[in-house]
Structures are given as structure tokens and as C-alpha cells.
Amino acid sequence: MAQQYTRKVIREVFVQMLNERPLSKITVKDIVNECEINRNTFYYYYPDLYAILAEIFQTELQTVIEEYNDTLSWEESFLAATKFALENKIAIYHVYNSIQKEELEKYLFNVAGNVMTRYVEDASKDLKASGEDKRLIVSFYQSALTEMLLHWISSGMKEDPPKVIHRIGLLFDGNIALSLERSAKLNDSW
Template identity: 45%
Template sequence: MTQFTSKAIEESFIRLLNERPLDKITIKDIVDDCGISRNTFYYHFQDITALLEHVLNADVERVLSQHLDMDSWEDGFISAARFALENKRLVYHIYNSVSRERVERYLYSIAGEVMRLYVSRITEQVEHAAHKKVFPEDQKMVVDFYKFALVGMILDWLNTGMKKDPEELIRRVGEIFHGNIEAALTRVAR
């Protein structure tokens, strides 16, 4: 029952965030939407900020626990960011509230994990083909570069009103930079 109630609170919160900004959502709105008492809400979450952290962290954990299709980092990122892509208004409402840094942390976590997995897979291929080693600090530099570039583009997309299709944007970036990760890892292999 407790898990069911917690899930109902999360779903109400997500539904409300898709309708309006975070700072316009109250605990009363959430409890009215899911038909529970304020005490029940407080049994599960300290406040709305704790609920927000829980929702974002749960999605990051979902990403970390699944085996992403890593044929391309683009597919991996789209798969990992499914929640954000399906709830664009929610992300926009959180980002344009006092919780901007939470959205940024969430995006960096997802982009970082996708790039880490992809770079790790490509590193194995490069090392096998070149009979050389790619050192962890070089892998990390490649991961960080692409993580920051990807999140920067997404933040720009949020700041400019989310007019472009995010999947199309990610695929276009992938097309433009196709082969660069492999080339970078090949260059630093020793």
C-alpha cells in the first residue's frame, strides 16, 4: 500500500508539472489530485523539493539500471532521456523555476552515463584494432567533452522555448560529429 501511495503521489506531481510551473504547485494540489491527506503526503515526502528530487533520481536510477542500446550514443541518449522527452513541459517548468540546477544535474547524470557507456564500448574496439591502450583519463576527457556539449545544447533548447524536436536535434548533432569519438580515442591510444 505504501509503494502504491508513493507512486500515486509521483504520478499526480508529474501530471501537475506537465500543466504548470513548479512554483505554482502546492502540496494541497497534489493531495487533492491523488485523493490523499496532507499527513499521508508528509509520511512519504518531506516537501515538494524532496518529491522533485525523488522523481528525478528515480529516472536517473532507471537509466543506470537498464542496458542501453549502445549502437550509437544518440540512440542511447534518446532511450535514457525518454522520461524527459515525453515530459517536455515538465522539464521546462522545473527548469524555469527555482530548481534549474536540479534539471542540470539530472541532464548531466543521464548524458554522462550514456557517454561513459558508449566511450567504454568504443575504447574496447579501438584498443583491439590498434593493439594499444586508451588510458582512463583520456576516456574521461572524451566523455566529459561530449557530456558538456550535449547538455549545453539541451539547455540552449530549453532557453529558446523548445521549438525544435529534441530527438531530431540529438540525431543532427550525431550526424555532424559522426566518427569523432572513435577518431579521438584512436589518436590518444598508446
């Protein structure tokens, strides 16, 4: 129990610091001083700062997986899945502008993929869409959503994500279902 608490405190302090300054300006010394632990305790849990970041993203992805609600639209699910990023915009911006950018990209790609996979699977329950077509649809939306998020981050995160995602939902409403229906018809004609 104490181990989980210590890990949690280290992660929280790290995120707090990322919301205040770039990743390159955070040191292990800063974290151990703020957490009031010694360096050996830090290194018992993490080999370096990047391991904390990887664990944070993995934990957040696990939360997305556990909290997915198939009664939500893909837009609502995606916004719920990106809650951590929206609540920690400055930290995300700092990670984006660091040598750990790939970790952020992987996290966003995995979140988008998880949301879209579950949504497409749910939307295709009563259709005979092929597995390959479902993977293509997921991949298309996963890539598009990830790239949109990365562009939003790189441009300073000025737009309101719920507003943009809602607008995308309105513009593309029904396209996933239509694609799945087309897949089922294409399968019947082969």
C-alpha cells in the first residue's frame, strides 16, 4: 500500500511540475525534494523521469479502457478518453516539445485506437462487415484523430476540444455506420 502511495505521489508531483515548466527543466532532485523522499527511494520505483512519463500514459490508457462506456458516441468517448490531456494542457504541451514527444504520440494513438475499435465493434454488431474493413475504418479514424490532436497541441491548444470534436461528429455523422453497411454489402457481392 505504501509503495502505491509513493508511486502516486511521485507521478502527481511530476505532472504538477510539468504543468509549471518544460520537461528539460525538471530533475530527479526537484522531485525528491518536493516529495520529501531520498534519491534511492525514487530510483527504487523509476530508473529515470521518462519512466514516470511512460507509466502516467500507460495508467491513463488503462483508465480509458476500464471506463469505456458503449452507450456513448465516439465523440463523447474520445473526449472522456482525452480527459487527462485536457486537464493538463501545459504538461502535454511541454511533453510535446521535448525529446519524449514519441511517448505522447504513442499514447494519443493508443487512446484513439482504443476508442475507435470499441465503437466500430459495437456499431457493427448486427452487420456482416469484414474484419479487415473494420480494421481499416478504425485505422483511418485513429490516424485522423491522433493527427488532429497533435496539430491542436502544436498550435498552442487554442481551440476548445469539445466544440471541435462535437463539430466533427456533426460533419461526419453516420459515416462509420455507412462504411460498415457498405462493407457488409461488398462481402455479400463477392
